[in-house]
Amino acid sequence: MVNSAESNALVRLAVIGCGARSDLARQAAASGLGEIVALIDPDPVAIQRGRARFGEELPAFASAAEMLADDILIDAAFVLTPDHTHAEIAIELLAAGLAVFLEKPLATTTSDADAVLQAAITAEAKLYVGHNMRHMAVVRTMRDIIARGEIGEVKAVWCRHFVGNGGDYYFKDWHAERASSNGLLLQKGAHDIDIIHWLAGGYTKRVVGMGGDTLYGALTDRRDNSDRTMSDWFSLDNWPPTEQRELNPVIDVEDLSMVLMRLDNGVYASYEQCHYTPDYWRNYTVIGTKGRLENFGDTDGGVVRVWNERRIYRPEGDLEFPINGDEFGHDDADLRTVTEFLRFVIDDTPTETSPIAGRNAVATAVAATDSLRNSSVPREIPSLAEETIAYFDGAGSPSTEAHTSMDGW
Structure with missing residues (x-):
């Protein structure tokens, strides 16, 4: 294998996993x-799908090991x-020396x-975790507001996640099984836990979880959807949602969950997730x-409002900032994320994402899920060794001091 990233050539990439996220x-x-x-x-059906998406003549392999044993020239891989x-x-x-774009969550256990x-x-x-x-x-936009000091020192972050597409997205395939996803506080919540850490400027040290399978597990229309x-x-x-059909044969993850977090810098946070709301968006309050x-909408056309004067009630806020740049959901963010990864591969350009942050999102979600399933007993988040943190050089740390403005996007 040679590194085309050392020249002006394009980075040669393998796509591992030709499912829905391979897009x-x-x-x-x-x-x-x-x-x-x-x-x-x-x-083989997934390979056909991948060839239709990326090129009919592309070489295909059944496993990463099979690809590594071949003499094909690869610089990096998407693990999807x-x-x-x-x-x-x-x-x-990684052991073979390839740069890796690893879709979130980084793993399904903290030890992994x-x-x-x-x-x-x-x-x-080089390891990059896809926290787009x-x-x-x-x-x-929210991070810019915090960095400018508009709301002072952050003391609390709340996130409500209305997963209106949850029945279709997470309860008709492997996502619905603990054996494959651990739980949706990890699979889906790792995104928001990472953002909570980023906005708050710290990592969770103690969590309490609560929730359960409150709807989908009672629905009896099931189908093996592995062919789709x-x-x-x-x-x-x-x-x-009670009329959903063809759900996964096994459903043993929660469709409603709540987490309380205490961060290492004294910030307190909460995260709530429901998979059968009529609407689909995230609402943050910092x-x-x-x-x-607080944000109202999370794509183009939405706004972030700021209240920084004392009053009884003012729904429009004291300041309002438009959300610009996510016209197609997170497609725009996907492009920025992949571009950041490739620049990291090519010339070590610093990244806003972080393997350390990705690990801490996993550790928090795993501990919260364990608490949820064990009488809501509080759980502590295991710390990383200092030498491990040092290797990744603080890339994408939650500190709001290392802040990049959206100007020029």
């Missing part, structure tokens, strides 16, 4: 920095497989997440010593 890899070509040169998936396979595949690729970090350190390889929400306009992907069954007409902010 992310289209952004490699859109960035102008990379090209897809190989597909890896054990399912089901969550429980992330750690094993990433460790194998730590093992992935160690694999990158041992091989001195750090590049969403709504998040960057989410785009085949998704429809906004699947409503109300409270500081001089005011608070």
